[in-house]
Amino acid sequence: MSTLQSGNDEVEEWNLGEAMAAPMFAQWKEVLDSNEKGTQRFEHIKSVILPQLPALIAAQKPNAPIAREFMDRTSIGLTMFATRVYKAEQDGVTAIAALRIARKLVISDEGVQLIEGGLAALASSDKKELCWSCGANSHLPSAREVEMYRKKAGGGNGVLDYETTTIPVPRCEPCKNKDQSSAVTLIVVPLVALVVGVFSGNTYGGGGFFLGGICGGLVGFGMFFLIAAIMDSIDQGDPEHPLVKERLDTGWLCGSPPEPEGKDT
Incomplete structure (x- = not known):
């Protein structure tokens, strides 16, 4: 097989994977833009969106770059969700839970840095500390x-x-x-x-x-x-x-x- 043909096959596989993942990522957009409470949206993520990821990855070739891309995008979606729910509702419990799932999925170094930065920001908020055990508000004398x-x-x-x-x-x-x-x-x-x-x-x-x-x-x-x-x-x-x-x-x-x-x- 020629290099050109191989490259064309990879592009085709990537485009096919993107088409298969499009419905799932459309659901991500709906969740991120929703006005529902963070806890409700998080339950939807866990029960509806995340269960689609294993089947989506299994449908790709072993070690396909697009499969790793799906995991990174999912982890970024969780990170964006955690950031928004904390800013809008000060819900540290849900935000930390989402980031911990994201940390297990992320592959790229950039994604790792983004997620750990989010965890660090939650753990050392300027206004209030978050209990690392349960995610509730805390203060340093109880650390x-x-x-x-x-x-x-x-x-x-x-x-x-x-x-x-x-x-x-x-x-x-x-x-x-x-x-x-x-x-x-x-x-x-x-x-x-x-x-x-x-x-x-x-x-x-x-x-x-x-x-x-x-x-x-x-x-x-x-x-x-x-x-x-x-x-x-x-x-x-x-x-x-x-x-x-x-x-x-x-x-x-x-x-x-x-x-x-x-x-x-």
Whole structure:
């Protein structure tokens, strides 16, 4: 096949793909121009428009450029929708949800930058902060502080050879209270397990207080480490938050610097 013929075939495939996608993108325009509430339009996007994308891509040749174009255009449509719904209604929940879907679809570097810029703008609005957990309005005093560190260039293993920083991830009061309740649970549940174990061993086990204490202690410590692991993963903050992700991409890690090796005690 000649180069000219190959080029003509690619143009024909592209035009065919464009024709197939035209109805879906017409629906995008209607949604973007609609006066309905953002939540209603978002439900329409999720239930009517987005389900068309897999079949549309499957109808193209494997790895066809037009298929990647469809994904990028869809992600841009979601980004435009998120921007408009936030500006018109201050609906951070819907805007963030739309941008997160867009982030999963986007392929081009330009699209990634556009979406992450939108997430960053929502997360650090001049007028109000948005809770990264639920999308509700928040203020900095309620923020979750994510500790991060990275090794200094040419440094050794001592703590002084690490850079540290604290990232305030926006969080609303209800989510802050929920996190605090989880922290209380981390302490209370193992203690309850210990008491129940002691009581059960003393009353039913025939082993008395000592055996009950051992059983309760094993259950309590097991639950402590399980809940602690869950709490630790929560406390790291969302790695997709723009302020955290920006540092993760440049070598920073969540948490505190490791203890220096061979430190005198």
